Amino acid sequence: MQIIPERDLREILLSVEKPGAYTGGETGIQIKSGVLKVAISYPDLYEIGMSNLAVKLLYSTLNSIPGVQCERVFAPARDFEKELRIHGIPLYSLESGIPLSEFDIIGFSLGYELCATNMLAMLECGGVPFSQQQRGEEGPLVLGGGPGLANPQPFADFFDCIYFGESDTWLVDSFTRLVQLKKSGGKKKDFISLLESYEAIWSGRKSETGKIKAMAGLWSNFGTADLSYDFPVANIKTAQDHGVVEIMRGCPNGCRFCNAGFIYRPFRAKPLKQICREVFDNVFRRGFREISLLSLSSGDYPQIETLIRMLNRDYSAFGVSFSLPSLRVDTLALELFREIKTVRKSGLTFAVETPVKDCQDRLNKPVSIEKTIALLREAKLQGWKQAKFYFMLGLPGFTDNDDTEEIINCLLDIQRKTNMYLSVNVSAFVPKAHTPFQWCGQITEEQTFSRIAILSRSLPKKNFKFSYHSAFQSFLEGMIGRGDIRVGKLIESAYLKGARFDAWEDQIDRNLWESVLDNAGFDVRKETYSARNIEETLPWDSVSFRVSRVTLKKEYEKSMSGSLSPLCREQCDSACGACTSNIKVRTDVGAEEIQDPGIDTQTAIILKAKEIIQEQGTYQVLFSFEKTGKAAFLSHLNIMTIFERTFLRAGFFPRMTEGFNPKPHLEFAHPLSLGYQSFCEIARITLYNFDITHSFVSECNRELPEGLKIIDAKLLKPYHTGDKKIALMSVYWGSDYKITGKNRELNDKVFSHYDNILIHDITHSPDENISIFIRLKNTNNKSGSLKGILKDLFNDEEFIIHTYVTRLMTFAKGNNEDTYSNYFRLLI
Secondary structure: OOOOHHHHOHHHHHOOOOHHHHOOOOEOOOOOOOOEEEEEEOOOOHHHHOOOHHHHHHHHHHHOOOOEEEEEOOOOOHHHHHHHHHOOOOOEOOOOOOEHHHOOEEEEEOOOHHHHHHHHHHHHHOOOOOOHHHHOOOOOEEEEEOHHHOOOHHHOOOOOEEEOEOOHHHHHHHHHHHHHHHHOOOOHHHHHHHHHOOOOEEOOOOOEOOEOOEEOEOOOOOOOOOOOOOOOEOOOOOOOOOEEEEOEEOOOOOOOOOHHHHHOOOOEEOOHHHHHHHHHHHHHHOOOOEEEEEOOOHHHOOOHHHHHHHHHHHHHHHOOEEEOOOOOHHHOOHHHHHHHOOOOOOOOEEEEEOOOHHHHHHHOOOOOHHHHHHHHHHHHHOOOOEEEEEEEEOOOOOOOOHHHHHHHHHHHHHHHHHOOEEEEEEEEOOOOOOOHHHHOOOOOHHHHHHHHHHHHHHOOOOOEEEEEOOHHHHHHHHHHHOOOHHHHHHHHHHHHHOOOOOOOOOOOOHHHHHHHHHOOOOOHHHHHHOOOOOOOOOOOOOEEOOOOHHHHHHHHHHHHHOOOOOOOOOOOOOOOOOOOOOOOOEOOOOHHHHHOOOOOHHHHHHHHHHHHHHOOOOEEEEEEEEEOHHHHHOOHHHHHHHHHHHHHHOOOOEOEOOOOOOOEOEEEOOOOOOOOEEEEEEEEEEEOOOOOHHHHHHHHHHHOOOOEEEEEEEEOOOOOOOOOOOOOHHHEEEEEEEEEEEOOOOOHHHHOOOOOEEEEEEEEOOOOEEEEEEEEEOOOOHHHOHHHHHHHHHOOHHHHHOOEEEEEEEEEEOOOOOOEEOHHHHHO
16 A cells, blocks of 8 residues: 555645645655665654654664665644544555555654653554554564663563664664565564564563663764765754754763763764764755754863864855754853854753752752853853753752752842843753662652742743743653553553643643543552662663663762762773773864865865855846645745755855845745645745756756756846846736636636636536636735635635645736736846
């Protein structure tokens, strides 16, 4: 079975939000035929999953393995899931429209515990039972991974196998063997046996309470092997709508509450040259003008100022900006402020956690409030007007509301001394598995709300924006993150009652979850909030991320006494167990090599492109394009972003606007409504370089996603100082349309009383459809638009959804209001 969304689901797509999330066809999509069919997912909406770096790396690596056909699938929003179930249509992959039930393996990268019910919904909506017992031998093998599964016990019944650690090397080895096994007639049980032979694989069959049955894998080539990836560029705006380059894996700081800081050890910095290659790919192969330099603590990257300075030197001319999403106050230098704001200012974010010095020592995260104030004062001089702060409530060592009062006093002091507007977000501390705080208790919802109320009324609204993470969601996070196999039954029960998107505050159904907790058969809240005995066996003890239990105990004891631990270094004072004989802390980033990199291909392209831009000459290019098939379900804003990135990938450099957020000089004559197709859209772009029409058209079409195609392009006459530039929209006269619908509703008479409509022709087809060809003159108001007219005539959303609209021609104004012309003839 194959589902072609734009053909088979057109009416459904027009009835849901963001239909472009379900059509596929993006630039960079990989469609191949393979012996082993694998679906991968981050179990959340398309715009979340497409931002996930793990999914990008998995997709690229798996598709590079001969015989593997890897495709993406993401969680359907509630409206789309409802329509799929009503019409009996299974959830399908974006590449080939294959139902989930027809894949050999379905892999989930679970980054957050509260995505659990989404995963069950995806499986069942795809025709796959969510219980491994119910799937049996014939159903797909369901494989899991990611930090959200650090405690695997609640998920034991859902996954056949769970992989722990860095999968980069393991993927190639294991899936190459799985391909051979499939070719030789191997069955699902053989797949499972093969996977369970790896030490990084956990399964309910391997697990014995208290014994380590899975040892997290490490990738020995991080920072030395090429980590460029081939992954589709999203057609719609995503949660993190920018390029991502991982500059460092792990973190040297050892914050005792941080799950990621322990499970991604040891700390390894990526060489400068490798980062530069990956940035180049993000800009010139994917078309991104905003790049996030990703790590757990970017300020700890050796030579961070050198890196930012070098990237700004190479890319500022293209309007490319760089952000550092994870900065610690103690590693943030004033020089970084000046470099970061070269193209556009990114936000200033400070994760302080607690302002109390003793508590900071317990966390092993000292943060100087005095230095924070000094940094903000400098930032204000550099043009920043606001900053964001994160704090945690109920950290180990605090009782009652002590931390609340300290947070209030700290924030009032910072605001008074900097005169900046401060955004403040607080959340309850959630103890995490595999950290020194895994034995600590968690404050209750009532305690959290009490502290939030005090904070809210104590911070003046004129100087502060106050927000907080849901205390109930923090409770659920703790329940799953430290729960046992019984919690899996609660997840299942909540899903069956309708729970979805529990990570979204506007979608989680608290009453539903309360009914599940009431029938749990044990005191869930008591077990979740309670501290654990340091000697007791924990549900996740069957998994090791290589940091020894002895180390975690020592760090816990040091926390209780307020003692700090040193940074992870190449010359280690106290081995934690994370390093191996060939994988150790690495801080050498090859700064010497980068001083004189030579003129390689990458450098030559950058230099040539900068030379083109610095010549200052510009070209006005008018072009027409088609918007059909999958592209009909993309909004105008989606189309603008797609073209912006397409030009850069194709080697054409747009002139950028001035101001806070530079954008290309790109305009459209008359954008279409969502769901309408067109054979004649008109747009104009201002470029620094333009070859011949054929080159522009062919190069851009090579980079455009399915359904978008440039038909023609012409160079406009240059504008001189004092010339009035004609806006495309200001000279729009009207369009020719083809409207197709059912005979009983659609005929020439329904349009007869509209003065701005001319009927050209009517055709009938054997399937009882009628097509009316009209010429619609623009009236500059919504009621006179085609969409407004259809709504006015039929007042039936269902009928309008079943009506096909195609624009055939777009006209510019002629010599007067009643005459029209061709845009190319008018402007050239």
